[in-house]
Amino acid sequence: MKEETRLLIQIPRGTYDVLPDESAVWQKIEETARKVCALFNYKEIRTPLFESTDLFQRGVGDTTDIVQKEMYNFKDRGDRSLTLRPEGTASVVRAFVEHKLYGLPNQPAKVYYIGPMFRYERPQSGRTRQFTQFGIEALGSQDPSIDAEVIALAMTFYQSLGLKKLKLVLNSLGDPESREAHRNALIAHFKPSIGEFCEDCQNRLEKNPLRILDCKKDHNHPLMETAPSIIDYLTDSARDYFSHVKEMLDEMGITYELDPTLVRGLDYYNHTTFEIMGSSKGAITTLTGGGRYNGLVSELGGPETPGVGFALSIERLLLALEVENISLQSEGALDCFISSIGDEAGKKASVILYELRQAGLRADKDYMDRKVKAQFKQADRDHAKFVIVIGDEELEQQKAVLKNMADGTQEQVAFVSLADFIKSKISSGV
RNA sequence: GCGGUUAUGGUGAAGUGGUUAACACACCGGAUUGUGGUUCCGGCACGCGUGGGUUCGAUCCCCACUAACCGCCCCA
Numbered sequence: 001m002k003e004e005t006r007l008l009i010q011i012p013r014g015t016y017d018v019l020p021d022e023s024a025v026w027q028k029i030e031e032t033a034r035k036v037c038a039l040f041n042y043k044e045i046r047t048p049l050f051e052s053t054d055l056f057q058r059g060v061g062d063t064t065d066i067v068q069k070e071m072y073n074f075k076d077r078g079d080r081s082l083t084l085r086p087e088g089t090a091s092v093v094r095a096f097v098e099h100k101l102y103g104l105p106n107q108p109a110k111v112y113y114i115g116p117m118f119r120y121e122r123p124q125s126g127r128t129r130q131f132t133q134f135g136i137e138a139l140g141s142q143d144p145s146i147d148a149e150v151i152a153l154a155m156t157f158y159q160s161l162g163l164k165k166l167k168l169v170l171n172s173l174g175d176p177e178s179r180e181a182h183r184n185a186l187i188a189h190f191k192p193s194i195g196e197f198c199e200d201c202q203n204r205l206e207k208n209p210l211r212i213l214d215c216k217k218d219h220n221h222p223l224m225e226t227a228p229s230i231i232d233y234l235t236d237s238a239r240d241y242f243s244h245v246k247e248m249l250d251e252m253g254i255t256y257e258l259d260p261t262l263v264r265g266l267d268y269y270n271h272t273t274f275e276i277m278g279s280s281k282g283a284i285t286t287l288t289g290g291g292r293y294n295g296l297v298s299e300l301g302g303p304e305t306p307g308v309g310f311a312l313s314i315e316r317l318l319l320a321l322e323v324e325n326i327s328l329q330s331e332g333a334l335d336c337f338i339s340s341i342g343d344e345a346g347k348k349a350s351v352i353l354y355e356l357r358q359a360g361l362r363a364d365k366d367y368m369d370r371k372v373k374a375q376f377k378q379a380d381r382d383h384a385k386f387v388i389v390i391g392d393e394e395l396e397q398q399k400a401v402l403k404n405m406a407d408g409t410q411e412q413v414a415f416v417s418l419a420d421f422i423k424s425k426i427s428s429g430v
Numbered sequence: 431g432c433g434g435u436u437a438u439g440g441u442g443a444a445g446u447g448g449u450u451a452a453c454a455c456a457c458c459g460g461a462u463u464g465u466g467g468u469u470c471c472g473g474c475a476c477g478c479g480u481g482g483g484u485u486c487g488a489u490c491c492c493c494a495c496u497a498a499c500c501g502c503c504c505c506a
Contacts, residue, residue: 010497065504069431087506117506122431124500133506200503211504266505275506289506313506341464374458376466384466391464405466 014121014129028328029161029314030114033134036157037112040149042136045111047091049118053081059090059300061267063207070119072129084118087266088135088311089293090300096139097302108140114314126316135290137309139297144244147272147292147308148252154276154288154310155254161317162326165279166287168254170246171262173230173270173291174238182233183209189227197221213261229260238271245272268293272308278320287320288312336422337379338365339372341391349390352400352418359419361426379405386422 011017018026037044053073060066072084085091092111096102101109114134121127136153138146151168158166173179186209190197194205197218204211212218213227234242249256256274264273273291290310297305321328336356340349349365356363364382366375372389379387389401399412402421413421 013497070504119505121504122502123498124502127505131506135506264505286506311506316506339465368458371459372464373466378466380466387465389465393464401465403465408466410465 012129014123016128016130024330024332025318025328026314028330029317030134032160033112033114033157036153036160037136039156040110040153042110042112042138042153045092045095045113046115047088047095047113048085049116050082050084051091051094053083055090055094055300056083056086059093059268059296060087064267066119066266070121072118072120086119087117088113088115088133089137089266089268089296089307089309092135092137092309093139093296093300093302093307096305097297097300102140102297102303102305108138108146110136110138112136126313126319128315132314133311134314135309135311137307139307140305142241142294142306144241144272145248147245148248148254150290150308150310151249151274152252152254154290154312157312158276158278158287158317161321161328163278163317163320163324165320165324167277168256169259169262169275169277170249170256171230171259171273172234172238172242172245173263173273174234174242175270176295178230178234178238179270182228182230185228185233186210186212190223193223210261210263213263231258231260241271264289264291268296268299270294274310276312278316279323287316333362333383333385334364334379335361335384335426336363336386336388337375337382337384338363338388338390339375339379340365340389341372345390345392345395348395348415349388352388352390352415356419356422359423361419361422385426388418 034044053071056071057067062068066086071086074082076082092113096109112135115132116130117133118130120129123129134157136150138150155166155168174182187205190201190205190209190212194202197212201212201218210230213224218224231239246256262273262275264275269291271292271294274289275286276288277285278287279285288310289312290308292306292308294306296307297303338349338353338356340346353363353365364384366378368374370378376387384405387403387405389403394400397412398416399414400418401410402413402418403410404425
């Protein structure tokens with residue numbers, strides 16, 4: 001006994017099991033995602049869970065935390081360096097380039113994916129080492145209306161699940177030219193007084209001054225408010241693009257908040273970036289992150305191709321649903337439960353059970369050798385609409401007792417006509 | 431990677447340095463013959479995360495480890 005305890009193998013850190021009572025919610029969410037994607041004409045793409053490590057180093061960016069300290073990488077037996085995907089966009093772009101999807105007549109290529117991602121992090125609320133993302137990508141168009149479409153799809157998805165407390169936050173990082181000008185302005189702004197900031201911010205000054213604006217410790221420093229905003233450094237064309245996106249959203253009636261400090265963590269973003277925030281108990285409220293990434297396809301060896309997309313976490317969605325008290329449970333009611341008394345009746349029950357199932361009825365029976373009373377309890381737990389009772393008398397007469405669990409009425413039905421009888425009862429809306 | 435909190439049966443949880451580890455829920459069984467969601471009765475941890483130590487004796491004291499939860503960093 002003690003040995004067993006010692007040998008108990010536990011689930012890996014930062015992972016979790018979706019148990020039988022919980023899986024219906026996941027199925028509901030995934031089904032909703034697929035439906036919404038169909039409405040917007042996005043098709044599913046399925047890529048491997050692991051890829052060449054190089055893909056993420058180049059795609060996500062060498063300086064990002066994801067690449068520097070969060071990747072699950074390993075060598076395979078052929079000494080190749082592989083990595084469990086930390087996000088989906090790099091893989092989608094890789095597939096787009098590798099299969100030359102840019103050559104297809106249907107442009108832009110509009111795809112979605114749902115699946116697990118892996119990041120080696122300290123688990124906490126809304127953060128696990130294996131987590132699930134639903135994401136979409138639209139590759140090949142730089143029409144601002146596709147930026148708006150991507151955002152609209154995410155909002156539609158959440159709304160179809162009943163979420164109300166959503167906040168869309170919008171920003172533009174502009175083109176490379178805009179970003180460089182803004183970066184220089186930020187460094188010039190903070191450098192003289194950088195000593196007054198926290199250690200993290202001092203490190204950020206040269207590496208990524210944009211991040212200083214995100215800092216929670218130095219949030220109240222006077223220089224924060226007066227910091228140069230990216231908006232003021234956008235080139236004319238970048239500004240023009242952004243206002244088109246906003247205009248589309250306005251006309252669609254999608255409300256948003258502008259946040260010039262919104263910086264996304266992956267290197268490939270430019271122009272439109274957005275986050276959708278939800279109400280949450282914990283510190284993490286970001287449900288979705290997304291934006292435009294015009295340089296990524298060429299960075300990964302494809303032709304110069306614009307792209308835009310988002311990724312959202314199902315785990316965080318679940319948290320948001322909980323906060324808003326939304327239950328997606330659909331009852332998995334059993335059509336019929338067979339209760340039997342005695343060995344002979346038990347055998348007959350198995351046969352009838354099989355016949356019911358062949359006839360398309362969701363049915364089950366007792367396998368625990370329980371008493372009739374306990375079998376009824378089981379039927380009740382399974383929300384069975386009908387219970388069939390088979391004992392010696394029923395065997396003799398070749399007729400079963402059929403009980404309607406909703407109103408408690410019983411009647412005798414011949415074994416051979418049980419399936420048809422129950423089906424007609426159910427279809428007539430018992 | 432850093433910090434805080436916690437770790438008792440299927441679940442939620444009480445508890446004490448020393449014979450039988452509360453209670454509730456769930457589950458199983460019973461309350462006259464083969465029937466559910468109510469009621470009543472009974473059963474259900476040779477064990478208190480793992481490994482050490484202190485002690486005559488530890489689930490309760492100390493140490494380490496592991497894990498979970500929460501926060502920081504960063505992100506979905």
